[in-house]
């Protein structure tokens with residue numbers, strides 16, 4: 156996004172510079188032209204409607220260009236491309252813990268290949284932090300108790316500073332790191348360096364270890380909804396509302412199940428607040444997301460409660 160953000164920034168500077176010059180030059184010229192001259196008398200002049208409309212309407216449209224251009228960039232920055240690779244970020248006093256979907260984890264470092272759209276799914280274990288990479292022109296607050304997201308596509312290999320941009324305690328100034336942008340083949344080597352289980356696999360194990368699988372079944376309708384194909388789809392709730400099952404929804408379903416009850420189900424799911432760490436939560440979320448590859452056309456409001464046709468279930472059975 157850097158080029159786009161900078162272009163807008165330069166445009167703002169140019170417009171502001173032009174207006175400043177215009178105003179001050181006018182003051183100067185008029186001050187000299189109408190300076191006190193012996194024998195000249197001040198006259199009363201009526202206002203000019205045309206002039207007033209002109210100097211209101213033209214700046215209005217100039218301001219609108221700020222707004223529209225800014226909004227376009229904002230929406231681009233807020234909307235990760237669908238093909239983005241997901242990386243989970245857990246901030247804590249005072250470090251950044253990064254988990255790749257493939258299972259690699261690192262501290263205060265994030266390795267990415269050039270040209271890859273990377274979506275960051277971030278949360279904090281304690282206080283508010285902020286993920287700031289000046290070179291990428293991205294800055295996003297990282298909050299305890301929920302996910303916030305940001306995305307970028309690195310275009311040049313190198314090391315880029317990562318800062319915490321929200322004062323978070325004694326060692327705040329030391330809470331930094333490096334985004335390491337590599338050539339794709341270099342990155343593949345780095346990835347292959349350690350053999351680890353993908354995040355969704357860790358999540359799958361937790362799913363049975365924590366007993367989720369006793370209620371959320373894939374073969375028969377259990378006490379909880381079948382989670383296949385739930386992610387990123389609308390869910391009809393008990394109270395008639397419809398919400399999109401995004402990362403925050405899945406997260407909330409695990410930590411605070413009674414906050415949103417799925418239509419047609421009883422609020423029997425226990426809370427896992429305090430029983431799972433942020434990292435385990437991310438793994439569970441990654442697992443639930445990995446279940447969401449329904450055949451096109453089957454998902455949607457009609458298929459509530461979240462049960463899917465038998466063939467979908469078979470495809471996904473463990």
Ligand SMILES: [Cu+2]
Pocket residue numbers: 249283284285319320321322323327330
């Ligand atoms: Cu911080």
